[in-house]
Amino acid sequence: MTIPRFDHPGLEAWVREMATLCEPDEIEVYAGTLPEYDALCARLVRSGTFRKLSDEKRPHSYLAETDPADTARVEEKTFICSTFEGDAGPTNHWVDPGAMKARLLPLFRGSMRGRTMYVVPYSMGPVGSPLSRIGVQVTDSAYVAVNMHLMTRTGAPVLKALGASGEFVRCLHSCGRREPPAACLEGWPCDPERMAIAHFPEERAIWSYGSGYGGNALLNKKCFALRIASAVARDEGWLAEHMMVLSVTNPEGRKRYFAGAFPSACGKTNLAMLRSALPGWTVKTVGDDIAWMRFGADGRLYAINAEAGFFGVAPYTSPKSNVNAMKCTERDAIFTNCALTPDGDIWWEGIGFDAPAGTIDWKGRARDASAEADPALGPLAHPNARFTVPVSSCPSLDEDWDSPSGVPISGIIFGGRRSTTEPLVYEARSWEHGVFLGASLSSETTAAAAGQVGRLRRDPFAMLPFCGYNIGDYFAHWLSFARNPALSLPKIFHVNWFRRNAEGKFLWPGYAENARVLKWMFERCDGTAGAIDSPVGFLPTIRNFDVQGLDMPISTLEQCFALSAGEWREEIDLIRRHLLSLGDRVPPQLYRELAKLADRFAEPR
């Protein structure tokens, strides 16, 4: 093992330290080139992690199947290791930093024996932008390295931007090894029992052991760009958010940008890539998962996409629901935990056609079309199956997606999966009210995280699993912007695409039709669309909501907007309990907003 030379002495010392700890056979610095990417993919095919898909069907693309014990983020094993427990707050699992290191050091010791350690330098945000930050990940997973190649800006240009003394977030990752050596799926080492994803916000470091999957292992994403970056952003006066960013252009050619926070698997990618159902209105994509935002000298809020690729939910992506995502995945893609058709292509539930006979499910079992219906075998693609593609593959990419100064945000959208209670869309009365909407955001849980699916949980700002510090302080940080009169604060909206009727069917068609909601928001920002002052906020009137060409009965649309006082009184109780559960750092303004909401729904005396 030779330690590579770097122009940055601090980086070289850290790589040496990590190599001494993990004892890899070899070290490779990832320079971010296509030949390197191809060579690593070929290596992954040889090791059994990747299967190359048919070049006719899906050129230059691969399928990985993970160990069945390693298929989603594991929130129970994710830790914020700040010096003081109160700084991690009530929404995080806290462990003392020293204790966590004492627990993990023996696991990392020798964990890379017989493996290569890849050193992956990457930039979150455009290389060299004042809004961007650099991280370096060492990992014993070539799968992680090639995913990072697609999802971030990697390699030599990043090292150049780092210079000899630049700051970087230190990201240590090992898939680990089960002890005693148990049968991991071939090509997918992991150690699910002892898995830990540990964050040291004060040191700006991340140690992740035991998982090779998604947000547990691609440390640039949730670990750095949200958990560490949110803490940095609080210190420096900006925002690191679990938000998609899109542009809407009206028929006159005027453009506005919106940022939107939805919990995992609740529709960010679909909204960001939406193909508008409204003639003359166009939607373009800036980012689908993580936005870093800062107020500019002109007082407006500017956002960059911290990433350079998409790690999208595969199931139910179809030419009908998301044609742009389907186009993104036509070539140059990595698929994880999708099913494999006999002709060497991928398949998933909801892709728009039946699985051909002989399709192999994500667990490697051959299934015929009739088996699709066999509930005992489960779905053919894992519900959290994903595709990884570079943003450059996206036909709806906004011209300014990569602008170093970011794009100006007109409105912020919060939304979750709610079968009841929450109407299709409404607008907050003020910034404080909007922060209250973010703080009380809720959703029925999805397969993006390990655990029960469909359970209602509060997910403030869609950041419950991602806020790297005390959530009460986070709310206060958001509220603080209202005290600066020089800022032009974006409007704040709340949406719910997922309301259901008594039979359990979605009331709202969603997807392309969501353009109607975006249009209303656009015109609210212009000051041209009317609204009703309702107890929850400003609701569109049917007259101000574009229904032309919308194929649904008006009575169903009315159900989408209906407010049930009974449901809302229950909701208010749930929100109160939620805020109380978050401890004494929750700002009093949020209780005031709750009291105002309760007043508006109070029974007449």
Ligand code: GTP
């Ligand atoms: P993460 O990558 O986990 O952060 O997820 P995401 O927020 O980007 O969610 P995504 O857009 O991938 O959507 C997840 C699921 O929600 C998919 O199964 C979609 O089909 C479904 N979905 C998205 N938009 C809509 C909608 O407007 N209506 C309905 N009914 N379902 C939707």
Ligand code: SPV
């Ligand atoms: C999410 O769960 O919000 C994701 C997928 O975007 S992961 O990268 O696994 O966090």
Ligand code: MN
């Ligand atoms: Mn996400």
